[in-house]
Amino acid sequence: MSRSFPLLAAALLGLATLTAPALAADEKLPAKDVGFSFEGPFGTFDRAQVQRGYQVYKEVCSACHAMELMRYRNLGEPGGPEFPPDQVKAIAAESKVTDGPDASGNMFERPALPSDPFVKPFPNDNAARSANGGALPPDLSLITKMRAGWSGSLKTLYTTQLIKGMGGPEYVYSVLTGYQDPPPELAKEAPEGKHYNPYFENGHWIGMPPPLTEGSVTYADGTPATVEQMAKDVSAFLAWAGEPKMEERKRIGFQVMIFLAVFAVLLYFVKRRIWGRHEP
Amino acid sequence: MAEHERVEFKNPVARWFDSRLPILSLAKGHVIDFPTPRNLNYFWTFGGILAVMLVVQIVTGVVLVMHFTPHVDFAFDSIEAIRRDVNYGNIIQKMHTVGASMFFLAVYIHIFRGLYYGSYKPPREVLWMIGVLILLVMMATAFLGYVLPWGQMSFWAAKVITNLFSAIPFFGDSIVTWLWGGYSVDNPTLNRFFSLHYLLPFVLVGLVFLHIWALHVPGNNNPVGVEVQSGQDTVPFHPYYTLKDTYAIVVFLLLFAAFMFFAPDYLGHPINYAKADPLVTPTHIVPEWYFLPYYAILRSIPDKLLGVIAMFGSILVLFALPWLDTSKVRSANYRPVYRQFFWLLVIDSILLGIVGSNPPEGAWLTIGRIATAYYFLHFLVIVPLVGFLEVPRPVPASISAAVLPPRSELRAAE
Numbered sequence: 001m002s003r004s005f006p007l008l009a010a011a012l013l014g015l016a017t018l019t020a021p022a023l024a025a026d027e028k029l030p031a032k033d034v035g036f037s038f039e040g041p042f043g044t045f046d047r048a049q050v051q052r053g054y055q056v057y058k059e060v061c062s063a064c065h066a067m068e069l070m071r072y073r074n075l076g077e078p079g080g081p082e083f084p085p086d087q088v089k090a091i092a093a094e095s096k097v098t099d100g101p102d103a104s105g106n107m108f109e110r111p112a113l114p115s116d117p118f119v120k121p122f123p124n125d126n127a128a129r130s131a132n133g134g135a136l137p138p139d140l141s142l143i144t145k146m147r148a149g150w151s152g153s154l155k156t157l158y159t160t161q162l163i164k165g166m167g168g169p170e171y172v173y174s175v176l177t178g179y180q181d182p183p184p185e186l187a188k189e190a191p192e193g194k195h196y197n198p199y200f201e202n203g204h205w206i207g208m209p210p211p212l213t214e215g216s217v218t219y220a221d222g223t224p225a226t227v228e229q230m231a232k233d234v235s236a237f238l239a240w241a242g243e244p245k246m247e248e249r250k251r252i253g254f255q256v257m258i259f260l261a262v263f264a265v266l267l268y269f270v271k272r273r274i275w276g277r278h279e280p
Numbered sequence: 281m282a283e284h285e286r287v288e289f290k291n292p293v294a295r296w297f298d299s300r301l302p303i304l305s306l307a308k309g310h311v312i313d314f315p316t317p318r319n320l321n322y323f324w325t326f327g328g329i330l331a332v333m334l335v336v337q338i339v340t341g342v343v344l345v346m347h348f349t350p351h352v353d354f355a356f357d358s359i360e361a362i363r364r365d366v367n368y369g370n371i372i373q374k375m376h377t378v379g380a381s382m383f384f385l386a387v388y389i390h391i392f393r394g395l396y397y398g399s400y401k402p403p404r405e406v407l408w409m410i411g412v413l414i415l416l417v418m419m420a421t422a423f424l425g426y427v428l429p430w431g432q433m434s435f436w437a438a439k440v441i442t443n444l445f446s447a448i449p450f451f452g453d454s455i456v457t458w459l460w461g462g463y464s465v466d467n468p469t470l471n472r473f474f475s476l477h478y479l480l481p482f483v484l485v486g487l488v489f490l491h492i493w494a495l496h497v498p499g500n501n502n503p504v505g506v507e508v509q510s511g512q513d514t515v516p517f518h519p520y521y522t523l524k525d526t527y528a529i530v531v532f533l534l535l536f537a538a539f540m541f542f543a544p545d546y547l548g549h550p551i552n553y554a555k556a557d558p559l560v561t562p563t564h565i566v567p568e569w570y571f572l573p574y575y576a577i578l579r580s581i582p583d584k585l586l587g588v589i590a591m592f593g594s595i596l597v598l599f600a601l602p603w604l605d606t607s608k609v610r611s612a613n614y615r616p617v618y619r620q621f622f623w624l625l626v627i628d629s630i631l632l633g634i635v636g637s638n639p640p641e642g643a644w645l646t647i648g649r650i651a652t653a654y655y656f657l658h659f660l661v662i663v664p665l666v667g668f669l670e671v672p673r674p675v676p677a678s679i680s681a682a683v684l685p686p687r688s689e690l691r692a693a694e
Contacts, residue, residue: 041542069357069360069364074364141360142360142553142554145545145550145553146550146551146552146553146554147550148550161543161546162543162546165543165545165546166545166546166550168550242553243363243370244364245363245364245369245370245371248370248371249370249371249374249541249544250541250542252368252371252541253537253540253541253542254541256537256541257534257537257538257541260530260533260534260537261534263530264527264530264531264534267523267526267527267530268527270523271523271524271527274519274520274523275520275523275524
């Protein structure tokens with residue numbers, strides 16, 4: 001490697017020295033294969049689940065994690081949690097945004113509107129780092145798209161991925177439910193302020209303390225708020241946030257496939273008829 | 281296309297127009313009546329499929345540009361805005377990215393078809409060489425386009441690939457600085473990549489035009505590999521091949537749609553959904569699947585400059601293929617030895633792809649080196665030697681003799 005590709009090797013070496021503990025063990029466990037309603041070609045989001053997932057994000061995750069690509073209006077759009085318009089307005093109005101300048105040139109605070117992006121927990125990355133022991137809580141808008149639950153293994157590469165995708169939502173679920181006591185041989189080298197999680201992407205040590213405990217939120221629909229339930233709900237919510245138009249994609253996909261299939265059959269018979277004319 | 285007959289159209293407007301610009305006569309001669317071997321199999325439909333894919337890429341690309349912002353601070357978010365807020369943008373964007381993969385799938389089948397049936401042999405050398413040029417421009421276009429969303433893999437791909445030019449002796453570093461438009465991959469790089477990504481597809485259109493022109497001088501090769509000798513060997517392009525091609529195109533679009541709508545991320549890398557960060561190197565920098573064999577060749581040579589030369593050489597060697605192949609027989613159907621080596625080359629290319637997706641360590645490095653050596657061995661040694669040593673099976677006298685039942689049987693049937 002170092003001989004055939006010195007620049008890349010140098011870059012990797014540089015990174016390795018910068019984040020030595022993070023790269024120490026990259027053989028993370030494959031994500032737990034939990035079932036979701038949105039898997040497969042017919043899968044759609046479970047509205048109630050995505051709504052509960054938003055509640056978990058709002059009440060737990062959003063303390064540290066931004067979702068810069070999301071706007072409050074998205075919560076009411078078709079294909080997602082589909083909160084009614086009044087509720088979307090109410091949800092937005094719970095947060096304050098800085099607007100302006102007004103006529104006299106001053107900035108002012110106002111309640112957020114549905115057209116506003118989700119309000120960020122920290123004004124910038126440095127503030128986020130300093131409040132979280134140096135670790136930057138990643139933006140969650142695309143977390144289920146950018147993290148793979150089971151890539152890299154030949155066994156799963158060609159089968160599981162094709163049917164279930166890259167396992168992004170499963171990855172989120174696995175990290176949220178995967179906190180463990182470190183194995184004794186690793187325990188003594190535990191980095192300061194890090195937690196052991198064998199599902200975590202960058203080595204086994206994650207800066208985020210276990211975010212969910214039994215009853216962290218109280219679901220309005222009476223669903224028991226176990227850690228597994230909350231993890232699954234918020235993973236479903238984040239899966240929707242990663243691709244809000246997934247249901248539209250699959251719906252149009254079926255129309256296109258059916259059209260093309262019928263068209264292909266018709267063309268096949270026309271082609272056979274035409275070529276039949278030329279049989280000797 | 282140089283000499284074509286003027287058609288006397290019945291419609292007075294058509295006749296008036298055609299006598300001033302004989303484009304209707306040209307279309308009639310080259311699209312409707314064009315005599316085409318009657319025995320082309322479905323591997324010959326990939327030319328039409330590729331033409332459709334080029335149009336798909338250009339049309340979706342033009343629409344995407346209406347919403348894309350070529351700036352390091354906005355490129356990633358503007359792609360996300362397309363996926364989230366533009367009407368049907370999620371679908372158009374996937375059509376473009378998955379379309380690139382499908383384009384390469386089709387072009388590789390098209391190229392291996394040419395290798396199997398000897399479509400590069402006289403008198404089709406120029407046709408073949410324009411085809412290799414098309415492949416090179418396609419690869420450049422795909423690479424430039426991959427950088428535009430400015431995700432993590434986009435950025436690092438740009439860095440790794442442009443850094444290859446630093447292997448050039450003496451001027452390497454200056455060339456890289458010139459390519460980047462600065463001292464690192466940054467906004468000027470993104471801007472020029474965007475400009476070139478918009479330009480090259482139209483260069484491709486021009487090359488495709490030349491490719492078809494060069495095809496229409498000798499006409500199609502065919503599975504038997506002997507030239508057309510009489511009207512019995514051919515059928516008019518329309519309706520026979522217009523329908524066969526359209527049928528194949530629609531079946532190909534079914535595959536395209538299956539990936540695009542139901543496994544859109546399968547052919548890509550998750551990490552490209554993360555915004556480019558020059559300070560964080562991805563654990564594995566891997567190109568898209570269609571570049572993996574070249575990447576494997578690059579990494580299996582333990583010297584950077586030689587690696588780069590081998591990588592480009594793996595394509596440039598195709599330019600010389602018409603002269604490397606010493607056999608007079610075109611179709612591998614009549615070449616029992618070459619046919620086996622052809623399939624070995626297919627396996628070798630797939631193996632190189634698998635090697636390219638794995639880190640170049642341990643067994644993978646060894647396998648990669650053997651596969652790379654075999655790739656060049658095939659073109660530089662095996663192909664010339666087999667041409668001399670092989671005893672081909674008897675080739676039919678004509679296409680119709682090969683594919684039509686003998687006259688005696690016809691008479692018996694009557």
